[in-house]
Amino acid sequence: MHTESEDQTLFESIKSGRYELIDQLYLDHRTAFVTYAKRQLYATEEDAADCFQDAVIAFYRNVVSGKLQVLTCSIRTYLFSIGKRLVYRRNHQRQREMPTDHEAGVNPADELDWSLIDRFEREHDRSRLKDAMDSLGEPCREILTLYYYHHYPIESIMQSVGLPSEGATRIKKMRCLNELKKLVKKTS
């Protein structure tokens, strides 16, 4: 179990863009979650681990996007709340027996972007969007990923990609986005 200050340090590091720390999140809390999901939510080991992977990614996305700005509970509580909701959903999809969610009121998992999850679960949309992204060359893929997913500032992207100025990076980013939009339109 992490102390509050350890959690806070980890949270700030993730916020600053250290995506590789998701490994630590996973390793620190995975076993406890899987045990819990198997015992209390009737999940299989595979489903529990898979849902926990998605929970860690959702947590990361919420932190870097600014949706989660202040840690109001321990990271474990947050991850468990998200993971639990994902297991409920998985159980429902598998028409497995579903325990009742007894936790009413405010829940950290309420910040989950369910519309995004719904969109991604439509197989046709997934392969269409994947094709568009695969067709986009580098460095466009990297620029757009760093800016729109990891929320890196323009200055960092300029250095990562090796562009001469922030202005040039902004223009490049705009052109890359237009290119991706064209590819998305073409695949629809």
Added chain:
Amino acid sequence: MNTEDQPDRIGDYLRGDLADREAFERELSANPQLKIEMETTRQALDAITLREEQVLKDRLRNLEAGMATTARQPDAKVIPIGRKRSGGWFAYAAAAALVVFVAGYFLLRPAPATPEQLALSEFEPFTNIAYTVTKGANDGDDGRAAAYAAYETGDYATAEGAFAALGPDDPVDRFYFGQTLLAQEKYASARDLYRELATQTDFNLTQESAYYLALANLGLGQADEAREEIRRIADNADHPMSREARQLLEKL
């Protein structure tokens, strides 16, 4: 508004970075073309998210696969390095001092802990799976929130007091109360509590309680009784604490 800036504005709006979101939303409802453009941009950003999350997912899947297949790596072969002899009398003096130190250590060290004490020293309290601690959101349930918050931070003395104040009604709270007692090596109180919980019907932590009752007995020095119970749990593959019991037996 400069139309060249429009893709950036849409992108920033979707990224959550646009300063005047309300003005943009008004514009959006009045301009169907802008709405279409925003839908395409949203799909483009979905494509970025989908791909990157696949990258992160693959990363975690690899970790998971590594956890499943982690076998003990063979010990590294130690190759002696030829060292130039030097130091003369100093080396002999150092060796003699080391012999005296080691002999002194074995003669004067405190009595070794029993296997039971050693095993219990590694006790890790049960993960809080009963209550979601959310700061500032548990105003109607302050006592429980305080108990579990202290429990999660490892402040077992405070947690013990808070759980005690909750009363005997909820067996789940009592179960965690017992964990605070074990964590502080208050084995007699823990034994009484888990003895009661281990015989409860319609309580989903009954089996876990039986395991912790055995731990409490171990702490009280009733090793034979405890070992027997721990072995029974270890032998039952369906018991939720079977793995923990097997590990504990190895240490004993």
